[in-house]
Amino acid sequence: MPAPRVYRTEALVLRGMDLGEADRLLTLFTPRLGKLRALARGVRRPKSKLGGHLDVLCHSDLMLARGRNLDTITGAQARHGFPALRGDLLALGQALYVLELVDLFTAEGMENYSLFQLTLTTLERLPDAGGGETPLRYFELRLLEATGYRPQLYNCHVCRRPLEPQDNYFSPSGGVICPSCQAQEPFSHPLSLGVLKVLRHYLRAGYEEARGVRLTPSQARELKLVLGECLRYHGERDSRAGAFLERVKGLPSQG
Amino acid sequence: MKDGFIPLAAPVARLIEELSKLPGIGPKTAARLTYYLLRRPAPEATALAEAVLALKEKTILCSACQNIAEADPCPICASPERDRATLCVVEEPLDILALERTRKYRGLYHVLHGAISPLEGVGPEQLRIRELLSRLQGGQVKEVILATNPNLEGEATAMYLQRLLVPLGLRVTRLARGLPVGGDLEYADEVTLTRALEGRQEF
Numbered sequence: 393m394p395a396p397r398v399y400r401t402e403a404l405v406l407r408g409m410d411l412g413e414a415d416r417l418l419t420l421f422t423p424r425l426g427k428l429r430a431l432a433r434g435v436r437r438p439k440s441k442l443g444g445h446l447d448v449l450c451h452s453d454l455m456l457a458r459g460r461n462l463d464t465i466t467g468a469q470a471r472h473g474f475p476a477l478r479g480d481l482l483a484l485g486q487a488l489y490v491l492e493l494v495d496l497f498t499a500e501g502m503e504n505y506s507l508f509q510l511t512l513t514t515l516e517r518l519p520d521a522g523g524g525e526t527p528l529r530y531f532e533l534r535l536l537e538a539t540g541y542r543p544q545l546y547n548c549h550v551c552r553r554p555l556e557p558q559d560n561y562f563s564p565s566g567g568v569i570c571p572s573c574q575a576q577e578p579f580s581h582p583l584s585l586g587v588l589k590v591l592r593h594y595l596r597a598g599y600e601e602a603r604g605v606r607l608t609p610s611q612a613r614e615l616k617l618v619l620g621e622c623l624r625y626h627g628e629r630d631s632r633a634g635a636f637l638e639r640v641k642g643l644p645s646q647g
Numbered sequence: 648m649k650d651g652f653i654p655l656a657a658p659v660a661r662l663i664e665e666l667s668k669l670p671g672i673g674p675k676t677a678a679r680l681t682y683y684l685l686r687r688p689a690p691e692a693t694a695l696a697e698a699v700l701a702l703k704e705k706t707i708l709c710s711a712c713q714n715i716a717e718a719d720p721c722p723i724c725a726s727p728e729r730d731r732a733t734l735c736v737v738e739e740p741l742d743i744l745a746l747e748r749t750r751k752y753r754g755l756y757h758v759l760h761g762a763i764s765p766l767e768g769v770g771p772e773q774l775r776i777r778e779l780l781s782r783l784q785g786g787q788v789k790e791v792i793l794a795t796n797p798n799l800e801g802e803a804t805a806m807y808l809q810r811l812l813v814p815l816g817l818r819v820t821r822l823a824r825g826l827p828v829g830g831d832l833e834y835a836d837e838v839t840l841t842r843a844l845e846g847r848q849e850f
């Protein structure tokens with residue numbers, strides 16, 4: 393039986409690129425079809441009925457028609473446009489960072505339902521965090537887990553011996569390494585016992601429990617550094633939205 | 648050449664290839680345009696070729712507003728009729744054309760040449776923001792109207808600029824949301840744009 397010509401899916405719009413006179417090429421993330429690219433015709437015209445439902449960061453129900461090279465969007469109805477994120481530069485920068493990581497860590501056509509759910513719930517958490525980065529750290533670690541890069545947190549990544557309750561090291565390629573193996577991993581960072589416990593807790597606990605953990609400023613910096621290194625190693629480049637987010641944080645404060 | 652495959656004459660193939668690089672033009676349309684030109688009288692093809700050459704050779708960016716112009720300053724920046732206390736910030740030169748069609752705006756412009764879109768590799772440093780800030784140093788401008796597109800990239804750009812401009816003690820306004828979300832300003836009709844200009848609000 394040939395695949396039906398028209399199909400429906402919900403999708404989160406990760407990226408949009410202007411194409412031709414008024415079209416956009418969209419990168420969509422869907423719960424069951426993974427990431428896919430699709431053409432949205434005429435959506436840049438103000439009179440377009442679809443445009444408002446296909447902006448980046450829209451979570452929408454879509455109807456698509458299969459094409460020879462590219463599927464075309466024939467219908468769209470927004471479920472949630474995340475207005476609280478669009479109206480706040482810091483929250484928007486955080487949301488773009490989440491979208492970029494999803495794009496970077498997924499391949500087209502690979503279903504990843506848990507990552508889809510994680511992404512939506514993370515976007516819902518951002519406005520309540522008031523610019524705090526706990527939702528981002530929790531997302532980063534859970535993203536690594538959902539894409540097969542969960543760092544080793546209980547045994548040394550090199551010698552496989554159980555880790556002692558002490559300060560260890562962290563290798564972006566695979567996880568924690570014990571002090572005796574550290575010399576073999578030149579790109580490792582020191583990892584305090586406190587932050588190791590936070591990483592373990594984030595992977596064990598739900599978000600509500602995880603965000604109850606209070607971090608000292610130096611622990612927050614360390615957590616951000618080790619997760620950032622891990623993401624850069626597996627994502628194979630720096631996050632552009634991450635750089636933008638840092639820029640936004642450096643802007644003169646509002647009012 | 649005996650196997651039935653007849654290659655295109657090289658000049659034909661070359662123009663088809665160049666035309667199909669243009670946005671919205673596929674190889675089929677490019678071939679149609681090429682054969683159309685081939686049938687037209689020579690002066691028409693020459694006029695087109697000259698126009699394409701002049702586009703790059705005879706245009707510059709206005710050093711004040713960054714719009715594409717023949718002279719620096721451009722006619723709008725040079726005009727004594729324009730209100731120098733108001734500056735309208737747009738993403739692209741075509742947006743100026745759209746706003747000028749309303750005949751409701753008498754101030755000056757500033758073209759950013761894009762909008763913030765980190766995922767596509769466009770950060771604030773890729774836009775003409777530094778030029779905007781140095782223009783505002785003179786103190787002549789009292790109000791900046793942010794007329795970026797009503798989509799996520801345009802909103803991000805407007806919010807970013809607002810954070811930079813408010814500390815300078817300027818009035819910062821944003822086009823009203825009469826414009827549908829997700830669209831491009833250059834496609835807005837005059838009525839919509841006029842309303843959007845009249846209904847601009849404190850940002």
Ligand SMILES: [Zn+2]
Pocket residue numbers: 548549550551552553569570571572573
């Ligand atoms: Zn070891």
Ligand SMILES: [Zn+2]
Pocket residue numbers: 709710711712713714720721722723724725
């Ligand atoms: Zn000018």
